Amino acid sequence: MPKLELVPGTLILLVLRVLEAGPLHGYAIAQRIGQLSQDALQVEEGSLYPALQKMLMKGWVEAEWGLSETKRRVRSYSLTAAGRKQLAIERAGYDDVTRAIQSVLKLA
Amino acid sequence: MPKLELVPGTLILLVLRVLEAGPLHGYAIAQRIGQLSQDALQVEEGSLYPALQKMLMKGWVEAEWGLSETKRRVRSYSLTAAGRKQLAIERAGYDDVTRAIQSVLKLA
DNA sequence: GCCTACGTATAGACTACCTATGCCTTCCTG
DNA sequence: CAGGAAGGCATAGGTAGTCTATACGTAGGC
DSSP states (O other): OOSBOOOTTOHHHHHHHHHHTSOEEHHHHHHHHHHHTTTOBOOOHHHHHHHHHHHHHHTSEEEEEEEOTTSOEEEEEEEOHHHHHHHHHHHHHHHHHHHHHHHHHTOO | OOSBOOOTTOHHHHHHHHHHTSOEEHHHHHHHHHHHTTTOBOOOHHHHHHHHHHHHHHTSEEEEEEEOTTSOEEEEEEEOHHHHHHHHHHHHHHHHHHHHHHHHHTOO
């Protein structure tokens, strides 16, 4: 209960964003998001893997099997051109919504 | 399709927030949120009324039947003390999450 | 007389998340 | 060397919260 829940709809955005900096395997994606948010955001595996499946089907990422530095079998995900495009869309949408919400919240 | 979807989880927060400024009836709540956000946010009736029911059950708002300025039968909602407390909680939670998300998004 | 805006409310579908579970490997520690 | 923790991938099932569609009703303008 210490960690924050994700705001529904932002998971894909966050994953696309961390992949923009370079390919990562699933487990590392979750860790990276946690780390960047000072552990405020926790990505559950039961949320992450289905999301990655969806992103694969949409063509936003591509996957490749390989080995991690710790010699374990890992599936590495990398952003495609379509993924970059989608990232821009989701980011703009997120900005719009948060701006709109702020304008309500800061009501005098 | 022009208007933005709500981010799930923020509806209660927005309703509590506009009620903080004074009692309103349901229809007016939706209008107020739309207006404050320059019509970016659209609160659907099928979302709003169930949310208000929940807020009633939780004791965050109380309702009273009355008449609108246009002489129609309206149900006016006002914030309770518990509602004010909940507003503070949700607001803080929202701030924390958006801050965390921003810290991921602004990744170099 | 009809349409639009105003107004409340529920049922059903859908989306997207979480929990729980399963399975496997590597590494550390007792 | 046995066991557990941490590293890994993945699915099934439940749930929460939204949207769509529908229902019902009134006031006012054309």
